[in-house]
Amino acid sequence: RGAARGMACRLALVLTVLACLVLPTNQFEQARKIDKNTKKPSGKKAAPKVKTPAQPRATKKSPRRATETYMDDGVVTFNMEHSLDGKVFTKRSELTVKLSRTKNSGEISFDEFSFDEASAQQFKKLVESDGYYRVRVYPKGLAGGNHAVPMASVKACSLEMSNFLEALTLHVDIYGNLVALDYKTPFHVCGRPKKKVSPNTKIRSKGRISAPTEGRKPDLTKLVLAENKGPPPKTFFQKYWMYMLIAGLVFLTTSGGG
Numbered sequence: 001r002g003a004a005r006g007m008a009c010r011l012a013l014v015l016t017v018l019a020c021l022v023l024p025t026n027q028f029e030q031a032r033k034i035d036k037n038t039k040k041p042s043g044k045k046a047a048p049k050v051k052t053p054a055q056p057r058a059t060k061k062s063p064r065r066a067t068e069t070y071m072d073d074g075v076v077t078f079n080m081e082h083s084l085d086g087k088v089f090t091k092r093s094e095l096t097v098k099l100s101r102t103k104n105s106g107e108i109s110f111d112e113f114s115f116d117e118a119s120a121q122q123f124k125k126l127v128e129s130d131g132y133y134r135v136r137v138y139p140k141g142l143a144g145g146n147h148a149v150p151m152a153s154v155k156a157c158s159l160e161m162s163n164f165l166e167a168l169t170l171h172v173d174i175y176g177n178l179v180a181l182d183y184k185t186p187f188h189v190c191g192r193p194k195k196k197v198s199p200n201t202k203i204r205s206k207g208r209i210s211a212p213t214e215g216r217k218p219d220l221t222k223l224v225l226a227e228n229k230g231p232p233p234k235t236f237f238q239k240y241w242m243y244m245l246i247a248g249l250v251f252l253t254t255s256g257g258g
Contacts, residue, residue, distance in 0.1 A: 001112035001219075006159075007139060015256065026250075029099040052095075053171075055112070068240045071079065074099040074100070074167060074176075075096065075097070075098055075099070075177045076092065076093060076096070076097045076176060077095075077096050077097075077139070077140040078097065078137045078138060078170075079091060079094060079105050079137070079138055079139075079140050080093050080095055080097050080110075080135060080137050081135065081136050081137075082133065082134065082135045082136075082138075083133075083134040083135075084119060084122035084123055084126055084132065084133070085122065085126070085131075086126075086131060086132065086167065089141050091199070091246060092113050092135070093110065093111035093112070093113045094111050094140065095109065095110045095137070095205075095207070096108070096109045097109055097170065097209065099172075099176050099209070099211075104126050105162075105209050105211055106172075106209035106211070107208065107209070108168070108170065108207035109124070110205040110207065112204045113202065113205075114199075114200050114201060114203075115197055115198070115199060115200065115201045115203075116199055117199045117219060120197050120198055120201065123160075123197045124197060126156040126158065127156045127157050127160055127197070129157075130155070130156075131156055131192075132152040132153040132154065132155055132156065133153060133154055133155070133156040134151060134152070135151070135152060135153070135168075135183055135248060136150060136151040136152075136181070137149065137168075137170065137178065137181055138150050138152060138178070139177075139178065140175055142147060150171075150178060150179070150180050150182030151181065152168075152181045152182060152184050153154060153183065154166075154183055154184065154206055155188075155190065156179075157190035158187050158188055158189070159185050159187045159203075160195075160197060161185075161187040161190055161191060161193045162185040162187045163193070163194060163195055163204075164187045164195075164197075164201060164202065164203045164204060165185065165186055165187075165204045165206075166180065166183065166185055166203060166204070166205050166208045167181035167182075167184045167185070167205075167207065168181065168183055168205070168206070168208075169181070169184075169208055169209075170207065170208075170209055170210065172208045172209060172210070172211050174211075174212055179196065183211075189221065193219065194227065208250065216224075
């Protein structure tokens with residue numbers, strides 16, 4: 001009977017220690033959860049919220065810069081200059097670009113250009129010297145010599161071999177500003193042209209607009225949900241393993257003493 005009473009006393013002691021260690025922790029966690037979900041009532045009554053009428057959303061304007069003086073309702077006028085000696089640029093013609101905000105593209109219309117007697121003689125010398133015919137394009141209203149403007153070139157003989165047919169590609173940014181220029185001809189080798197330059201020879205021009213397109217946006221929904229979810233909850237053993245170890249040590253110590 002004495003041994004049984006001693007064992008019962010030790011078991012009661014272990015249960016008491018566990019109750020003292022575990023129950024306050026559970027009560028503290030429950031109180032913390034309640035405190036997060038509830039708010040302390042204030043002494044003053046909160047004023048009723050007055051619903052304000054919903055205001056219409058402001059329509060987003062085109063991302064093009066409105067400060068540029070040469071921008072006018074999606075229509076841009078450019079000056080086109082050419083160089084017949086590789087040094088001096090002179091005005092050749094004008095071209096008008098109609099930008100489409102919805103299609104993210106545009107149309108180009110060129111003014112006709114014909115060689116006169118002086119420019120035809122200069123072009124002949126350029127062909128004979130195997131030189132390059134250079135063009136540059138910049139917005140109307142800006143001085144081409146005072147700004148860095150896109151410039152491109154082809155061999156003068158290739159333009160003559162192509163029967164004076166040229167193709168231009170204007171690369172613009174999201175605001176409609178010109179950033180680069182491509183200049184090509186159908187023929188890239190020189191030989192005997194069907195038609196040589198002469199006064200009143202016209203240059204036939206074709207062009208297109210190359211505008212950037214918006215890339216795919218990353219899906220951040222899964223990342224946000226993972227951050228809001230937080231770490232997984234701990235198990236009972238992960239939370240109270242220290243208390244269980246202490247209780248076991250107390251039980252072994254008391255039983256060894258008996």
